[in-house]
Amino acid sequence: MKFTILGSGGAIRIPKACCTCDVCTEARLEGFPYKRLGQSLYLHDEGVLFDTPEDINEELNDHKVMDVKHIVFSHWHPDHLLGCRIIESIMDGEENTREQLQVHMPEDGIDLNIEGNSIFSSYENLGYIDLIQSDDAIKINDLSIEKIKLSNGFAYAFLIEGNNKKVLYCPCHTKHLAVTEALLDVDLFITSKGYSVISDEENTNFERDTLPLIAKLKPKRTVITHIEETDKMSFDDYLMWEMHLEDIEFAFDGMTIEV
Numbered sequence: 001m002k003f004t005i006l007g008s009g010g011a012i013r014i015p016k017a018c019c020t021c022d023v024c025t026e027a028r029l030e031g032f033p034y035k036r037l038g039q040s041l042y043l044h045d046e047g048v049l050f051d052t053p054e055d056i057n058e059e060l061n062d063h064k065v066m067d068v069k070h071i072v073f074s075h076w077h078p079d080h081l082l083g084c085r086i087i088e089s090i091m092d093g094e095e096n097t098r099e100q101l102q103v104h105m106p107e108d109g110i111d112l113n114i115e116g117n118s119i120f121s122s123y124e125n126l127g128y129i130d131l132i133q134s135d136d137a138i139k140i141n142d143l144s145i146e147k148i149k150l151s152n153g154f155a156y157a158f159l160i161e162g163n164n165k166k167v168l169y170c171p172c173h174t175k176h177l178a179v180t181e182a183l184l185d186v187d188l189f190i191t192s193k194g195y196s197v198i199s200d201e202e203n204t205n206f207e208r209d210t211l212p213l214i215a216k217l218k219p220k221r222t223v224i225t226h227i228e229e230t231d232k233m234s235f236d237d238y239l240m241w242e243m244h245l246e247d248i249e250f251a252f253d254g255m256t257i258e259v
Contacts, residue, residue, distance in 0.1 A: 001143075001162050002044040002258045003190070006059040008251040009036030010193075010228035011079040013055070023234050032062075033252035034235045038079055039171055039226045041190065045162060046140045048072060051171060056083035063254050070102045070140065074171045075155035076110045084112065084119065091128040100130045106147070106156060107135040148183075150176035159183065165259045168219065172226055175209035179216045187259045189219035190251075192226030196233070214248065221259075225251040 014036040015024035027034040038053020042060075047069035053059075060068070068090060074080055087101055103120065112119045123129045138145040146159040150173050157170035157177050166186040170177050174192050177183075191214075194204030204210060206224075214222050227238070227250065238250035 001160065001165055001167060002256065003167070004042045004044065004063055004065070005190075005223070005225055005251045005253060005255040005257070006040040006042050006049075006063055006065070007037035007053055007055055008225045008227055008253050008255070009038055009053075010226050010230070011077070012229040013037060014227075014229045016229045019229070021232060023232050024229070026234055032254060035253065036227055036229075037062075037253055038083070039192070041169060041171065041225075042068075043143075043160065046070065046143050048140070048143075048145070050074065050158070050169065051080040052083035052086050053079055054083045056086045057089055059253070060086070068101065069099070070104065070138070072104045072138065072145065072158070073106070073110060074158075075106070075173075076112070077155075077172065080172065081110065081112065087123050087128050091123075091126075095127045101128060103129045103131050104138055105131065105133045106149075106154075107133055108154075109133045148177070151178060152176040159186075167259060168217070173204060174213060175204040177213065179213070183217055186217070186219045187221070188257065189214065189217060189222045190225060190257075191222065193224045193228070193250075195228055196231045198230065220247070222248045223251050223255070223257060224248060227251070 015027040037055040037059055040053055040056055041050040042065055047067040049068050049071045051074055120131055124131050135147050143162040148157040152173055155173045160167040167188045168183055168186045170191040172192045174194055194206045194210045196206050199205045242249055
């Protein structure tokens with residue numbers, strides 16, 4: 001399986017608009033990999049896009065992704081959802097020549113509407129999407145994507161299996177991922193970082209929650225993404241930190257991973 005981290009940033013991007021801190025100033029001057037756009041992952045096998053942050057059109061172009069067949073939403077939070085107009089961008093003018101996008105949502109659905117008008121229902125009516133609301137595993141040829149509902153009740157992780165490999169992907173809310181036998185010793189764990197400077201019980205903290213979870217799951221390789229501007233750490237800071245962590249890497253936009 002081949003993955004590309006399209007965006008490695010958090011709810012607040014790097015650089016943050018109107019911010020003059022050193023990290024954001026450096027990101028404006030240097031661009032990638034110091035710049036981090038909204039969290040999104042692309043699975044080249046079968047053209048699967050996980051989540052649509054507001055920057056997704058730019059991300060797909062930046063990383064030369066030309067084939068999206070499936071969009072999988074992990075939860076309703078704006079930084080994972082509000083770029084859903086990428087559906088319109090991809091399908092506009094091609095609805096009669098291109099197969100519908102398969103849009104996979106949680107069983108309870110995602111209610112995004114303007115003045116009572118459902119955005120996703122409008123895309124269905126236009127013939128842009130086949131909307132699938134289910135918590136069942138997604139089967140695409142030899143690929144399986146199992147949905148794992150987190151303990152907060154609304155967000156999901158995914159166990160992706162193909163070519164005798166297992167990849168666990170938890171794009172957000174990592175502290176709410178329960179450890180089960182099926183998730184142990186995977187070939188790759190891609191997970192959100194959580195915060196370093198915020199440690200309240202509502203949010204995931206990297207040192208308190210994420211690192212102990214990695215130790216329990218014992219993945220062969222871990223890639224940390226959803227990196228928040230709030231922590232005020234640059235790309236170089238994370239490279240230095242990696243030197244002190246075993247089998248853990250910090251993602252950057254455009255990072256390609258093969259398992």
